[in-house]
Amino acid sequence: MPGVHHLIDFAQPEVFPNMLEERVCDYVSDRRWDLNRIAVVLGDDWIPVFRSTKTPEPEMGEDILAWLLTSDGAFSIKSACSLYLSPSDNSKAKLFSKIWKLEAPQRLHTFCWLVANEVLLTNEIRVKRNMTHDGSCVSCGEAIESMFHVIRDCRVARQTWMSIDTRLRFGNFFNTPLLPWLLENLSSQSLFKGVHWPLLFVCTMNALWLRRNKVIFDSDEAVAENSIHFLAFRLAKDYSMAQLELAQSRKKKEIDLHDTRSLVLAIRNRCSRLTSWNIHHQFREANTCADRLAHFGHSLPSGCHIFFTLPSCISLAFHADSIGIALPRVVSI
Numbered sequence: 001m002p003g004v005h006h007l008i009d010f011a012q013p014e015v016f017p018n019m020l021e022e023r024v025c026d027y028v029s030d031r032r033w034d035l036n037r038i039a040v041v042l043g044d045d046w047i048p049v050f051r052s053t054k055t056p057e058p059e060m061g062e063d064i065l066a067w068l069l070t071s072d073g074a075f076s077i078k079s080a081c082s083l084y085l086s087p088s089d090n091s092k093a094k095l096f097s098k099i100w101k102l103e104a105p106q107r108l109h110t111f112c113w114l115v116a117n118e119v120l121l122t123n124e125i126r127v128k129r130n131m132t133h134d135g136s137c138v139s140c141g142e143a144i145e146s147m148f149h150v151i152r153d154c155r156v157a158r159q160t161w162m163s164i165d166t167r168l169r170f171g172n173f174f175n176t177p178l179l180p181w182l183l184e185n186l187s188s189q190s191l192f193k194g195v196h197w198p199l200l201f202v203c204t205m206n207a208l209w210l211r212r213n214k215v216i217f218d219s220d221e222a223v224a225e226n227s228i229h230f231l232a233f234r235l236a237k238d239y240s241m242a243q244l245e246l247a248q249s250r251k252k253k254e255i256d257l258h259d260t261r262s263l264v265l266a267i268r269n270r271c272s273r274l275t276s277w278n279i280h281h282q283f284r285e286a287n288t289c290a291d292r293l294a295h296f297g298h299s300l301p302s303g304c305h306i307f308f309t310l311p312s313c314i315s316l317a318f319h320a321d322s323i324g325i326a327l328p329r330v331v332s333i
C-alpha cells in the first residue's frame with residue numbers, strides 16, 4: 001500500500017502462517033476492494049484508505065520493489081543518509097564530526113568513537129556476555145562498572161578529573177549526560193597549561209580506560225590512582241609539542257625552497273636581536289631609488305658616501321618618481 005510500510009503491523013486478529021504469503025491484490029474481487037474482508041483483518045478505519053486507493057490491476061505487471069524515500073522509488077545514498085541523519089540524530093552527527101576532526105593521535109579518534117557509541121567492553125557488558133560473573137567496578141567496587149562510570153563517575157575518575165582541573169567541580173561537568181558531555185568538551189576552544197582542552201579531555205578518558213584495563217588484566221602494570229592525570233597530561237603535552245615541531249619544520253621547508261631564502265633568514269636574524277619591530281612591505285616599483293642605490297652600493301668601497309648630485313644610476317628613476325609616472329602591476333587579491 002502506498003505510504004504504508006507493512007499492513008501486517010496493523011492486523012487486528014491473529015495473523016496465521018497462511019496469511020503471511022498474501023498480497024494486497026488478494027483483497028480484490030472483481031476489480032473492487034473486498035472491503036468486508038479488509039474490515040475484518042484491519043478494522044473499519046482502513047476502509048476509507050482503501051476506497052481512496054486504486055485497486056491493483058494484473059495488466060499493470062508484476063510487483064516491483066521501490067525505495068520509499070525517493071519520488072521515483074530508486075534507491076539513493078543521499079536519501080538513505082538523510083534517513084540516518086534525521087533531526088534527532090543531528091547532535092550525534094555533529095559529535096562524530098568533532099571526533100574525526102579532533103587534533104589528536106588517530107587511535108584516540110577511534111577510542112572516542114567507541115565511547116560515543118557506548119561500546120567499550122565494560123564489566124556491565126561482560127556479565128551480559130557471560131565473560132565474567134562480577135559486573136562491579138574494579139577500582140571502587142561501589143557500583144556496576146558502566147562505561148560512564150569508568151570514564152567519569154567512578155571515585156577514581158572524579159579524583160583524576162579534579163586533579164587535571166579543580167574548577168571542574170563548579171560546572172555541570174559531573175552532571176551532564178554522555179553525548180552532550182562529549183560534544184561540549186570536544187567543542188571547547190580553551191587551553192589548559194598550553195594544551196587544547198579537547199585533546200587533554202580525550203587523553204584523560206583514555207588514560208582512565210587504559211588504567212582500568214591494566215587493573216583487570218595486568219594489575220602489576222597499572223599506574224597508581226593519583227598518577228593517572230600525570231599520564232594523561234604528558235600524553236597530551238607530548239602530542240602538542242610534536243605537532244608544533246612538525247608545523248615549524250614544515251614552515252622551515254617552505255622557506256628553504258623560497259628563492260629569497262637568504263634575505264628572509266637575514267631579516268629573521270635581525271628581528272630576533274630586537275626587542276620590538278614592525279615589518280612594512282613596499283613593492284619594489286615604489287622604492288626604485290633605494291633599490292638602485294642598494295645595488296650601486298655593492299660597487300663602492302665600504303664606508304659612508306655622500307653624493308652632492310644625483311648618481312647617474314638613479315637619475316631616471318628619481319625624475320620618473322618626481323613627476324609621478326605610474327608603474328602598473330598585476331596583483332592577485
Ligand SMILES: [Zn+2]
Binds near residue numbers: 138139141142155
Ligand atoms: Zn568505580
